[in-house]
Amino acid sequence: MIVNQPIGVIDSGVGGLTVAKEIMRQLPNEEIVYFGDNLRCPYGPRPFTEVQTYTWQMVRYLLRHHDIKMLVIACNTATAAVYEQIKEALSIPVIGVIHPGARSALKESHTRHIGVIGTVGTINSKAYVHALHDIYKNVVVTDLACPEFVPLVESGDLNSRHTRDVIRERLNLIKHDPKMDTLILGCTHYPLLREVIKDVVGDKIQLIDSGEETAREVSTILYHKNIKRKLETKPHHIFYTTGSPSIMGMIVQNWLALFPEVNTVSLEEIEMIG
Amino acid sequence: MIVNQPIGVIDSGVGGLTVAKEIMRQLPNEEIVYFGDNLRCPYGPRPFTEVQTYTWQMVRYLLRHHDIKMLVIACNTATAAVYEQIKEALSIPVIGVIHPGARSALKESHTRHIGVIGTVGTINSKAYVHALHDIYKNVVVTDLACPEFVPLVESGDLNSRHTRDVIRERLNLIKHDPKMDTLILGCTHYPLLREVIKDVVGDKIQLIDSGEETAREVSTILYHKNIKRKLETKPHHIFYTTGSPSIMGMIVQNWLALFPEVNTVSLEEIEMIG
Known part of the structure; x- marks a missing residue:
């Protein structure tokens, strides 16, 4: 059967x-x-x-x-x-994994200003931007490729000072929109860095785990x-x-x-x- | 089209x-x-x-x-x-509204001890119990009919002392399972009583809004x-x-x-x- x-x-x-x-x-x-x-x-x-x-x-x-x-x-x-x-x-x-993450972000976000982080391939494809706009054309999306993150996870370095510095430096580039209240972890490796990412972006931004x-x-x-x-x-x-x-x-x-x-x-x- | x-x-x-x-x-x-x-x-x-x-x-x-x-x-x-x-x-x-709520509860619950509150009709039907067991047969479900809650909402009395007393007294009947970590609001009126329900059951129990x-x-x-x-x-x-x-x-x-x-x-x- x-x-x-x-x-x-x-x-x-x-x-x-x-x-x-x-x-x-x-x-x-x-x-x-x-x-x-x-x-x-x-x-x-x-x-x-x-x-x-x-x-x-x-x-x-x-x-x-x-x-x-x-x-x-x-x-x-x-x-x-x-x-x-x-x-x-x-x-x-x-x-x-992209549409479920996009749908969930639109459920959680109240400002409709949504951030997305992912690999170079994912971000360049604009797949999340399209998925979000496809549901609601007025959503404001800020996206950022984070090429250093997967190697950090693959090397098992999830919470060292170096990892925290790299993540902080990279994510500073996405923090310019004060209305952003939701950030999609657009790579299945990123939930393993969740705690550090949470520390960097702060409590006001809700993280969406596409995998869940x-x-x-x-x-x-x-x-x-x-x-x-x-x-x-x-x-x-x-x-x-x-x-x-x-x-x-x-x-x-x-x-x-x-x-x-x-x-x-x-x-x-x-x-x-x- | x-x-x-x-x-x-x-x-x-x-x-x-x-x-x-x-x-x-x-x-x-x-x-x-x-x-x-x-x-x-x-x-x-x-x-x-x-x-x-x-x-x-x-x-x-x-x-x-x-x-x-x-x-x-x-x-x-x-x-x-x-x-x-x-x-x-x-x-x-x-x-x-029942299966989405059940799926969401199984996503949020870590103990797999889940509570459900609803009208007499909903609770007697065991529809939530069946929906939950259908996905995972070992889930432990405690359910409780709350016949007073809809009239409270319909009368617009969302947060008076009387309302809080009624809700506290009723929900005390569902608090005997210390492992319960998730409670399904199994009636579309209940999200309007969410704050009071939250106060009564405490921070350790996550509320699931079937409507969302x-x-x-x-x-x-x-x-x-x-x-x-x-x-x-x-x-x-x-x-x-x-x-x-x-x-x-x-x-x-x-x-x-x-x-x-x-x-x-x-x-x-x-x-x-x-």
Whole structure:
């Protein structure tokens, strides 16, 4: 039965695990198959056509090996680059991380002055600006690329003095609009820097975690499509990585408190699929 | 074009205006046609079969007079009584207030001990309990009917000593579970008592406003169905009531800061439709 099939979650690396974790928390009965393209991570600074190709390779791999009932693109850069195309092409529901974040920001903001931070790829695409204007044309959006943030997270440096200095210096560039009351964390790595970002921007600005919102949207769509998992057995999540399975396994164990099945996929294998 | 048609919002009276207001705030480009059955309000204490009949009458009236693209049942009692039936019967998307509230509570709660307050009809139906268990079977739900709350709101007595005493006395009955960290306001009138309820239950319990969450879900479904309004003209909202148009007009003006078009519908007229 399609309802008992897993939800596919793809990301350039481990950032999307924050989204997977939220899906597991909000929907503990659903099964996930996760694909992280760690070997080619990060996607943020890459040309868009390359991000499109890489993302499609992950999608095709998952579709070939699992009868997934829904696809979640848990990476802002990939969503910005290729979400519309994939949504158009597949017959299953496809959820990206950008629209849920935009909707949530419009719910939380009272001034309708909204900030967005993300990778160079995400910010240059203007995907958040379009998503916000598409709902409300008069919203005032200030956006800023933060190319230093992902490397800080990937190096595990979440709260050193250096990290705080880098974040403070970068975010000073977005603080010029005194009416801004909401800031979208437009990259799945950023929630790991949440405390430092909160300290820098202050209490008056509400932070929106696109990942949390995406998980809720997954819940909404499963319900309205009537495809919630019916089995009552404990879900068995599966992880794929193009990188090191032991590193992926360790991170999953630390972040998700799971002893996961992690499989390696070679680049040759996914490039061959097309 | 269907995309430019209004969203129908129905309620037993004025409580659903809190939902309509949130839709207007989160989706300022959408047009709403609102139906309030003020003459037969409240629905909370009525038998379910009666609530079903009354709700269907509003739905049929709206469908006959407006080519609505979506229906929002902005009343917890009506949602509990007849949501599944209406969703099944109509070809347009139908959104009730119960599932969005349940999903949101599961997002916010960390202990998975969740409280629900509502009318006698809503609580007796166990609709929230089912919606919560349907997503996560191990959630612990404590629910409580609060029959005094709607009359307090309807009488405009939102913050007197009497109101605070009544709310304190009633909510003391739900405070026995020390692990409860989230409380669903399972009636669209209750957000108007939010401050008093907050004072009584304390800071450690997060309040979930089903109306806010419903508006966000409307946004999600409009997007995924690709039926957002494309016209850029200012939306013209229309209101119907079975009660006094001048009272409805005054309340809309106060709550929604609109000078509304309010039309009266006689009971004979909606009973005739069936």
